[in-house]
Amino acid sequence: MAEPVPASTQEDLFEAVIAAEQRIEPRDWMPDAYRATLIRQIAQHAHSEIIGMQPEGNWLTRAPSLRRKAILLAKAQDEAGHGLYLYAAAETLGVDRAELTEKLISGRQKYSSIFNYPTLTFADVGVIGWLVDGAAICNQVPLCRCSYGPYARAMVRICKEESFHQRQGYELLMTLMRGTEAQRRMVQDAVDRWWWPSLMMFGPSDADSPNTARSMAWRIKRHTNDELRQRFVDMTVPQAEHLGVTLPDPELRWNEERGGWDFGEPDWSELTRVIRGQGPCNAQRVERRRAAHEDGAWVREAAVAYAAKRSAEQHTEEENGK
Ligand SMILES: [Fe+2]
Numbered sequence: 001m002a003e004p005v006p007a008s009t010q011e012d013l014f015e016a017v018i019a020a021e022q023r024i025e026p027r028d029w030m031p032d033a034y035r036a037t038l039i040r041q042i043a044q045h046a047h048s049e050i051i052g053m054q055p056e057g058n059w060l061t062r063a064p065s066l067r068r069k070a071i072l073l074a075k076a077q078d079e080a081g082h083g084l085y086l087y088a089a090a091e092t093l094g095v096d097r098a099e100l101t102e103k104l105i106s107g108r109q110k111y112s113s114i115f116n117y118p119t120l121t122f123a124d125v126g127v128i129g130w131l132v133d134g135a136a137i138c139n140q141v142p143l144c145r146c147s148y149g150p151y152a153r154a155m156v157r158i159c160k161e162e163s164f165h166q167r168q169g170y171e172l173l174m175t176l177m178r179g180t181e182a183q184r185r186m187v188q189d190a191v192d193r194w195w196w197p198s199l200m201m202f203g204p205s206d207a208d209s210p211n212t213a214r215s216m217a218w219r220i221k222r223h224t225n226d227e228l229r230q231r232f233v234d235m236t237v238p239q240a241e242h243l244g245v246t247l248p249d250p251e252l253r254w255n256e257e258r259g260g261w262d263f264g265e266p267d268w269s270e271l272t273r274v275i276r277g278q279g280p281c282n283a284q285r286v287e288r289r290r291a292a293h294e295d296g297a298w299v300r301e302a303a304v305a306y307a308a309k310r311s312a313e314q315h316t317e318e319e320n321g322k
């Protein structure tokens with residue numbers, strides 16, 4: 001019989017896999033804190049995909065044309081798919097999807113604070129695609145190289161779909177900007193409302209992000225919050241110019257020396273408030289999720305009953321076959 005591998009050797013093996021840029025897989029030994037960090041991050045990510053369907057879902061019945069409605073439906077369905085891949089990735093770490101859903105609707109797990117803002121006009125659909133999915137891409141592309149295999153692999157397809165989301169948003173905004181004066185004002189108003197919350201999607205500044213160093217050492221995270229935020233601003237400013245909108249930041253200016261854009265400080269007290277549940281739509285979002293979960297109980301019950309019936313039938317077939 002093989003000797004059990006001592007814990008210190010297991011840890012060395014884990015560290016060696018990380019150092020060699022290889023992947024940790026579900027059956028591999030991993031430190032408890034690595035597992036817990038991943039469960040928290042993947043669950044929060046999955047919840048964000050699912051809750052993120054609500055702000056745009058608000059416009060599905062009022063899309064201005066069949067084409068816009070088809071695009072928006074396709075995007076919302078992608079987000080549902082992203083949620084499902086991510087819940088499946090979390091399950092490989094030994095948690096149950098039902099348990100994660102319960103934690104979301106009881107407020108014990110979070111989702112991205114961005115989805116607690118309302119969508120007031122159809123221009124918000126475009127701005128969410130451009131800025132919110134754009135920020136998501138900056139955050140998520142490096143996750144394709146995350147050290148945990150199932151998460152990294154899920155992110156590959158998710159990122160491809162996010163890039164469609166960003167493009168559809170930008171194309172919608174371009175169309176509105178070529179329209180009437182009122183439509184251009186609608187775009188500018190949406191940009192004014194979503195710009196700062198989008199910058200907050202990268203999380204607090206590095207000085208206030210105590211877990212970043214450990215996540216980077218484990219190669220779950222590849223860049224700090226501030227690095228990703230800078231990357232997003234540098235990518236977005238020329239797009240805003242091309243679109244013909246103004247980003248609502250008087251401190252925004254090109255820094256020749258750094259070769260990047262300087263920008264103002266987001267209002268971190270707002271982020272704290274929204275995370276604590278005091279954003280404009282927190283209660284509504286969680287309530288809607290809870291109602292959808294309860295409305296879906298019959299589907300889950302039917303699936304369980306069907307699985308039990310199938311397994312009883314198989315059992316009988318096996319008996320008869322003997
Ligand atoms: Fe997504």
Ligand SMILES: [Fe+2]
Nearest residue numbers: 079133162165
């Ligand atoms: Fe998306």
